[in-house]
Amino acid sequence: MIWIKNGIVVDPKNKINAEKMDIFVKDGKIVAERDVKKEDCKVIDASGKLVVAGGVDMHAHIAGSKINTGRTMRPEEMRVVRNIAGKFRAAVGRVLLTAPAIGYEYAKMGYTTSFEAAQPPIGALHTHEELDAIPMIDKGALPVFGNWHLVFKCIEEKNLEKLKALVAWAIERTKGFGVKVVNPGGVEAWMYGGNVKNLDDQVPGFSVTPREIITWLIKANEELGLPHSVHLHCNNLGVPGNYQTTIESIKLAKGFSNPKRQVLHVTHVQFNSYAGSSWRDAASGAAEIAKVVNSMENVTIDMGAAIFGHATAMTGDAPFQFSLHKLIGARWSNKDTEVETGAGIVPIGYLPSNPVHSLQWAIGLELGLLVDSNKVVLTTDYPNGGPFTEYPYVMAMLMSKKMREGELKKVHQYVQKATTLPSIETEKTLYEVIHMTRSLPAKVLGLENKGHLGIGADADIAIYNLNPLETDFSNEFEKVYKSFKTAEYTIKGGEIIAKNGELLKEVFGKTYWVDARKRVDLEAVIPDVKNYFNYYSVQLGNYGVEERWLKNPSRIEVV
Amino acid sequence: MLILRPKGEFEVCVEAELTPELAMRSVEEVKKFKVYYGNRVVELGELFEVVKEGEEKKLVLDGNFSRVKWIGARMVDGEIIVKGSVGANCGAFMRGGKIIVEGNADDWLGTEMAGGEIVVKGNARNLVGCAYYGDAVGMTAGKIVIEGNAGNYIGEKMNGGEIIIKGNAGDFVGTEMRAGVIEIHGSCGFVGGDMRGGEIRIKGSFDLLPTFKKTEKGFVGDVNVKGEGVIKTL
Numbered sequence: 193m194i195w196i197k198n199g200i201v202v203d204p205k206n207k208i209n210a211e212k213m214d215i216f217v218k219d220g221k222i223v224a225e226r227d228v229k230k231e232d233c234k235v236i237d238a239s240g241k242l243v244v245a246g247g248v249d250m251h252a253h254i255a256g257s258k259i260n261t262g263r264t265m266r267p268e269e270m271r272v273v274r275n276i277a278g279k280f281r282a283a284v285g286r287v288l289l290t291a292p293a294i295g296y297e298y299a300k301m302g303y304t305t306s307f308e309a310a311q312p313p314i315g316a317l318h319t320h321e322e323l324d325a326i327p328m329i330d331k332g333a334l335p336v337f338g339n340w341h342l343v344f345k346c347i348e349e350k351n352l353e354k355l356k357a358l359v360a361w362a363i364e365r366t367k368g369f370g371v372k373v374v375n376p377g378g379v380e381a382w383m384y385g386g387n388v389k390n391l392d393d394q395v396p397g398f399s400v401t402p403r404e405i406i407t408w409l410i411k412a413n414e415e416l417g418l419p420h421s422v423h424l425h426c427n428n429l430g431v432p433g434n435y436q437t438t439i440e441s442i443k444l445a446k447g448f449s450n451p452k453r454q455v456l457h458v459t460h461v462q463f464n465s466y467a468g469s470s471w472r473d474a475a476s477g478a479a480e481i482a483k484v485v486n487s488m489e490n491v492t493i494d495m496g497a498a499i500f501g502h503a504t505a506m507t508g509d510a511p512f513q514f515s516l517h518k519l520i521g522a523r524w525s526n527k528d529t530e531v532e533t534g535a536g537i538v539p540i541g542y543l544p545s546n547p548v549h550s551l552q553w554a555i556g557l558e559l560g561l562l563v564d565s566n567k568v569v570l571t572t573d574y575p576n577g578g579p580f581t582e583y584p585y586v587m588a589m590l591m592s593k594k595m596r597e598g599e600l601k602k603v604h605q606y607v608q609k610a611t612t613l614p615s616i617e618t619e620k621t622l623y624e625v626i627h628m629t630r631s632l633p634a635k636v637l638g639l640e641n642k643g644h645l646g647i648g649a650d651a652d653i654a655i656y657n658l659n660p661l662e663t664d665f666s667n668e669f670e671k672v673y674k675s676f677k678t679a680e681y682t683i684k685g686g687e688i689i690a691k692n693g694e695l696l697k698e699v700f701g702k703t704y705w706v707d708a709r710k711r712v713d714l715e716a717v718i719p720d721v722k723n724y725f726n727y728y729s730v731q732l733g734n735y736g737v738e739e740r741w742l743k744n745p746s747r748i749e750v751v
Numbered sequence: 752m753l754i755l756r757p758k759g760e761f762e763v764c765v766e767a768e769l770t771p772e773l774a775m776r777s778v779e780e781v782k783k784f785k786v787y788y789g790n791r792v793v794e795l796g797e798l799f800e801v802v803k804e805g806e807e808k809k810l811v812l813d814g815n816f817s818r819v820k821w822i823g824a825r826m827v828d829g830e831i832i833v834k835g836s837v838g839a840n841c842g843a844f845m846r847g848g849k850i851i852v853e854g855n856a857d858d859w860l861g862t863e864m865a866g867g868e869i870v871v872k873g874n875a876r877n878l879v880g881c882a883y884y885g886d887a888v889g890m891t892a893g894k895i896v897i898e899g900n901a902g903n904y905i906g907e908k909m910n911g912g913e914i915i916i917k918g919n920a921g922d923f924v925g926t927e928m929r930a931g932v933i934e935i936h937g938s939c940g941f942v943g944g945d946m947r948g949g950e951i952r953i954k955g956s957f958d959l960l961p962t963f964k965k966t967e968k969g970f971v972g973d974v975n976v977k978g979e980g981v982i983k984t985l
Contacts, residue, residue, distance in 0.1 A: 268885030 199238030246304030246652030302654030302679030338373035365736030370420035419638025435477025460496025482562035497556030499578030510534030584676035771829025946980035
């Protein structure tokens, strides 16, 4: 039992804005005062300190084939030693961290949940083995659907029942959490060396279009009532002029509604917000995208902010990775082309002196500032835009115009005319930023017990040495950045796991997975699946992940 | 001048960035210098006898240092004389000064060095003057002289400086080389794959890839990467 005394609580979900109050923890949950015996509690004096829920990262590449290939092809990333083996495991990595390092670094920063954003269905076991190796945090994985032949087949047949059954079957088999769609149709075209250019291009070998893939998957996802919506990585990622494709894709959510959450989440939008016709005249399309997102009630996005320094581009969007490799001349690895998806990995570094990188940096921030705080989640699409350990930088930037002015002086002045960032006056409040990093991602994912400090919530709590009542967020940005970088206390499931950047205890969080089998008749798709498996490299009986193989599974049943 | 002598045979490798800078410290300080012995951190004095003679910025390693890694790594000036063989990564990242090895050198000699000189009187193994895995450029300046033979991957990704091998070398000399000079007085295997620039001079026989064009200057290539490197006989 823990008693967090006199902390200054910011809890957007429960509409608490910087109020001095006590928080009580028992059996891994947040409970009411009357439910604890105060004399048995470990007391944490949080006077003058900020108490918030543990951070939730809803889109990061933390496990599975891509990050592993990234590690293999970037030995130079493994020279930063973060922890020497002893009480805790050895942890290394600069931006591409090893599995233990991922857990430890999140914990030190006050983050307690992170979701792997793209899991190839056949690679599910690998992904889960690796998620199981990540300590400290709760996790989940989103299997990819946008380029799977079986999905195309259901859509070609216009058979929604079959598609629903397929989604429910695949999510159960992969112990996945939701429906991820990466460059729908484009990655299939990549199998023939191509890509799709707009939403109405036909996918080679199938009579479906990206527009149909997205719409049908939203339809299936909504009828199944999964906790998370369709999670879309748009077509034309990384291509100047792509903001129009992004807007068109966002508008596909029209006509769908869900009282609990959005019906479409568009991810790492920064990489999909470029105007212009080439990198010579590229500009920001963030303002237009923000207008559209703000006007729609059923769409959320995440930033995918770019941070100066080292990063590694790794997405399921194989054709984009190839063009990136051609553009910058860096190493390239093509992955997963033989499975239900594709992927590519390219090392990249964002330099302030480079006009394109500066543009990307500015667009990420523009999205964070221009989109309603209730619709934009803070991410860097780790490790594509940069390390998650720099989230505090983005948080501080959103809250301080002065900090942005200082940073704008250091970057390529191309951003002055190509983006609206220099003219944005908005300063997000602490309440909004806490929402963007805690309660909003939890809501977007459909995790009711995460991202807030109400009674019954999971006891994932971060305490920062920052008094919101006495801090001038516009001017004291350095202090804000430093405070958010290292949590004074990180509590996970009711246990203190890190204190002032020191790890105290290694815990293993849950792996959430969604079971929607009761919502469908699996027989609708099983004959097709069986037929399909005549051509697979594994047998149907060996496909997927059994629940008992996971270290700490947590099933969310949709009924 | 500081003299170090191993107290016995090492069961596992020692990792010690021994530089001439140590000669500027007192014997007591040197004895407390932290080094890795396998996975344990130990004091230098536990593994080596330490003798100091005069104030010269010079380090003499007397004995078999073939299991001691990182000798002279990151050194900027002064001199190291090894009266025996050295372990891997000798002279890595060095920026100045001189290392003389009277015995043989192990892999990764002078990796990514940016100045200074290394002389090996015996043989060297693989990856002399190259880049560590994942890095874009290897040796950028300085000079490495090997009086015996050398192994494979000499001067891989080299971007300046000079490597002279008096004996023979193995395969893949100057792979992805961008600038600088490699001189081989004996024979070697395949040369200059994906070479973009720089010069390789060879006295003996060597294997040439078909991606080099014969010109007045010598063989120019590698045309696969539109390279302008030159391979010629010495």
